[in-house]
Amino acid sequence: MSLVIVGSLAFDTIETPCARRERIVGGSGTYCALAASFYTRPKIVGVVGTDFPKETLDFFRRKKIDLRGLEVRPGRTFFWAGRYEADPNCRTTVCTELNVFQDFRPKLPASYRRADIIFLANIDPDLQDDILNQAARPRLVAMDTIQLWIETKREALLRVLDRVDVFFCNDQEAKMLTGEVNLVRAGRKILDRGPKWAVLKKGEHGVLVLGRGRAFGLPGNPTEEVVDPTGAGDCFAGGFLGSLDRAGRFTEGAIRRATVHGSVMASFAIEDFGIERFKTLTPTQVEERYRCFKKLVAF
C-alpha cells in the first residue's frame, strides 16, 4: 500500500499562556507525514521556499518520508502565527503569509499517481479537488478542512466532500458545516453527502467516528499538560491513515484501530512545541501509548 499526503509545510510562530516559539517548522503536511511515518512510508506533496531548513528535510528523509512531490521554490515558506488561550481549544490566528503557497498548484508526481490512499490535508478545497483529478483510482480518499474554507469556499468544499471516503473535522466545524447543534446529527448529515466515515475530533474530549449505522467513541488521553496543540489534528490524520496503510484494509475494525493510532499520535504531538516530540519518539513509546488507550477504556 502507499499513502500520499497533500498539505502545507510552514513556519509557525506560536504563543501559549506559558511560552512562545518563533518561526518553528509546522504545517498540516509536515505534521501528518511525520505521524504517518511511524506506520508507513508516506509520500508528501507540497511546496517550501528556499528558506526551509535543510535539517528538517534531512529529518524527513531519515523518517523515510518520500519527498519527490515536494517543490522547493524561490521565495519564502508559508508562515502562520497564532495564539492559544488557557483553554487550548481556543486559538486566534495572529498572522498568515502565503508566500510560495500563494500560487501553488499541487502536482502528483508519476510515482504517486497510483497511491492507494490519498489524504487531502487542510488546504484550499479547489486544490484538493484538483489533486483528485490527477489520481488514478485510489482505494481510499480522506480530507480535512478548517473553518476558513467552510466560511469562504463552502460550495467547493462540498464538491470535494462528495468524492471522499473519510472526512476529518472537529466538532465545531461539523456543526458549522451542517447547521446542526447536535454533533451526532451533524455527523449523519456529513455521511449523507457521501463519505463512509465522519471522523469528528473533539480535542481533549477525544473523537467520535460515525459510519452508516456505526459509531466508535474514544476519550482523549488524560493529559495534565498541553504544551502546544498545533498540529494535533494533522497528526491524528497521520496516525489514522498511516496505520490503515500498514494494515492494508479498511474494515470497521481497521477504522477503529486507526482511530486509536490517530489519537496516540495526536497525544504525542501536543507534548512539545511544533514537531519536537517526533524527534525523540520511539516505536516502543507509540505501542505503549496504544496500550494505555486500551486500558483507559477497558471495562
Place this chain on the structure above:
Amino acid sequence: MSLVIVGSLAFDTIETPCARRERIVGGSGTYCALAASFYTRPKIVGVVGTDFPKETLDFFRRKKIDLRGLEVRPGRTFFWAGRYEADPNCRTTVCTELNVFQDFRPKLPASYRRADIIFLANIDPDLQDDILNQAARPRLVAMDTIQLWIETKREALLRVLDRVDVFFCNDQEAKMLTGEVNLVRAGRKILDRGPKWAVLKKGEHGVLVLGRGRAFGLPGNPTEEVVDPTGAGDCFAGGFLGSLDRAGRFTEGAIRRATVHGSVMASFAIEDFGIERFKTLTPTQVEERYRCFKKLVAF
C-alpha cells in the same frame, strides 16, 4: 449491601428550545433513587410537602424504593424552574422555592444507619456533613455538588470532601473548585483532598474517572436528541452506586463497570422529560444499552 440516598424531591418547571413542562416531579434524590432501583433497593432520605403526588410515591414503591426516610411535611414541595439553551449544557435557573426544604434537617432512620453505601446527592454541604455524623461506618461514601455550593459554601464543601470516597461533579465544577484549567489536574487535586475516586462528568462528552494512578474514560452515548438533560447527573450517580451496591465490592473493575452503568442510566434519563423514561424502561433495555457502550468503545 444497602444504599442510602440523601437528596431533594421536587417539582420542576423545565423549558427547552422545543418544549416546556410545568411542575413535573424531579429532584436529585428522585432521579438518583429511580436510576438505582434498576440495580438494588435504594433507601431514600428527603422531604416533600403534602402536594407531592401520591402516584409518584406509589411508583417509587413499585420500584422497591424504601421510603422510611422520606418525611412528608405540611406545606409545599421544593420547586425549581430552569431553561436550557440549544446546547443542553447551558442552563439558567429561572426560579427556586425551597418551601418545605427550607428548614429540613435530614435524619437517618435507625434502619438506615448501617447502610453500606451512603450517597449525599446535591444538597447543602452542612446537611451532607450532618448525615455522615449519623451514619455508622459506611463502607463507601459518595457525594455530588453544584456550582452554588462551590461559590457560597466552599469551606463546608471541602470538609465533606475530606470524608468521602467518591466525588461526583461535572468538569466545570471540578475546575471551579480547584482553580485548575486542565481537567486532569483538577481531578488530581480533588484526589489530594481525600476521595479515592473523582468522577468527572462531561455531559455529551462522557465521563473521566480518576483514582490514584488510575484513569478510566468513557465517551457519551452518541444520541441525536436530548429531550431534557435535567437529572442526568443524578441518574448517573444512581446507576453508578446502584450497580456497586449490587456488585458488593469496590474494586477498580467494579468502579469501571459502575461508570458504564451510570452512563447508561444518564443516557435514558435525557430521552424524555423528568422521570418519564423510567416509567417504561425495562431491565432488558438497560442491559442492551450497556452492550451498546461496550461496542461503542471496542477496538
